[in-house]
Amino acid sequence: MTPAIPTTEVPILKNLPGLAYLPYHHIRKLRSGTYGHVHLMKSTHNPENLMALKIIPLRKGVKNVRDEYYINQKLMSNEFIIKVFGMSNQSGNCYLTLEYADGGDLLDIMPGKKPAPPELGHHFFKQLLAGIKYMHSQGVVHRDLKPDNLLVFKERATLKIADFGNARHFRYDGNEVWFAEKKYGTRMYMAPEAYTHIRYRGPPIDVFACGLVLVVVLTRINLWERAEKNDPNYMKWVAGGSPDGENWSSLDPKVVELIRRMLLKCPYFRHTIDDIEKSEWMQMERDQKKLWSQIEEMKDKVREKAKKKEEKAEEVLE
Structure with missing residues (x-):
């Protein structure tokens, strides 16, 4: 059984909801919100297997978390809806496992205060x-x-x-x-x-x-x-x-x-x-060549930003 943990600390976890019985290692916190925190996790058996772990204190209401899970699950067959893999409640916290979006959120793709092209x-x-x-x-x-x-x-x-x-x-x-x-x-x-x-x-x-x-x-x-x-x-x-x-x-x-x-x-x-x-x-018809040029530029910026976050996370661990 996955141990209950504070939302500010995520050790190596086993048997995460909806995933195979394999240990996952905490990489870094991705985001925080009113209802909890989202962390990036990596499989210790397959480093390329990444997923997002959302940890919600149960004081926010078990029914609310359950509703969130079932609504998300109902919709996730659509290609523009995030996938949720599983849910579990462990003394004090609720865990949702979700697919990891490697580009971050919509503002992460726009550096500084610049708008999107x-x-x-x-x-x-x-x-x-x-x-x-x-x-x-x-x-x-x-x-x-x-x-x-x-x-x-x-x-x-x-x-x-x-x-x-x-x-x-x-x-x-x-x-x-x-x-x-x-x-x-x-x-x-x-x-x-x-x-x-x-x-x-x-x-x-x-x-x-x-x-x-x-x-x-x-x-x-x-x-x-x-x-x-x-x-x-x-x-x-x-x-x-x-x-x-x-x-x-x-x-x-x-x-x-x-x-x-x-x-x-x-x-x-x-x-x-x-x-x-x-x-x-x-x-309106868009210039596809220009669009893909902008997509490649976005990818480069996201990679650079992710690299800096990883380096910062490693410094914290040291």
């Missing part, structure tokens, strides 16, 4: 949209879409949606369920109806978050702290204003129009996934 941004956004479309077709909303939860596999230049801790079913027996929670996911990516409506639909809040993700990818701008009337930047946007900065002013007018439609205050008029797919910007 247009072709690369378009490439990853199409994949995000395909993943969300599949998720919604299965009656699930993510409710915490943000760059941190969008992971990249560098060799295949593939984006996968991760972290289903806030995901919920919005359709039961063909009937749509509305939500009433006033706090879900991450405040910066929450839709305005969560602040103003007694109840609200699930799919439009994912669309709203996708619009904000697209802005961050193409400009590295966070439009506001939260989409409600006390935020001056949000009210400026609602009044038709635009954010400052060269990155925004240099955007293609077609993508600006798409972003405006995705970030409409009223969810009834906001673009749907089908509307986004049919938009001029999404239908």
Whole structure:
């Protein structure tokens, strides 16, 4: 049986949930969040066999972790959804084993404060949209879409949606369920109806978050702290204003129009996934040679960043 361990310490573990009975060695912490920590693990029998171990304190609620696992498992047949291999509870912690995304999250592929090149941004956004479309077709909303939860596999230049801790079913027996929670996911990516409506639909809040993700990818701008009337930047946007900065002013007018439609205050008029797919910007043909050049450049930067992290981890061990 896997021993219970603090979320800040991960020794060599055996019999990890969903994996063969082989020891895995801790490499480094990948990320930390509200609900726990994610660590990179390597098989001691096959060093090329890497996986991510998510450790969640059970005080966060066994039901919440179980829901996250089963929703993720239900969706993972889609190529743009992260795979989860297993789950186990051991005195004090819950362990989820997941496939390891070697490119990090969506912001890791962009060095410093530079935005993604247009072709690369378009490439990853199409994949995000395909993943969300599949998720919604299965009656699930993510409710915490943000760059941190969008992971990249560098060799295949593939984006996968991760972290289903806030995901919920919005359709039961063909009937749509509305939500009433006033706090879900991450405040910066929450839709305005969560602040103003007694109840609200699930799919439009994912669309709203996708619009904000697209802005961050193409400009590295966070439009506001939260989409409600006390935020001056949000009210400026609602009044038709635009954010400052060269990155925004240099955007293609077609993508600006798409972003405006995705970030409409009223969810009834906001673009749907089908509307986004049919938009001029999404239908644009991209220079494939330029795209693959940008992908190769991204791979080089990710490798360089990973090497520095490994060297830092080794220094800590010494």
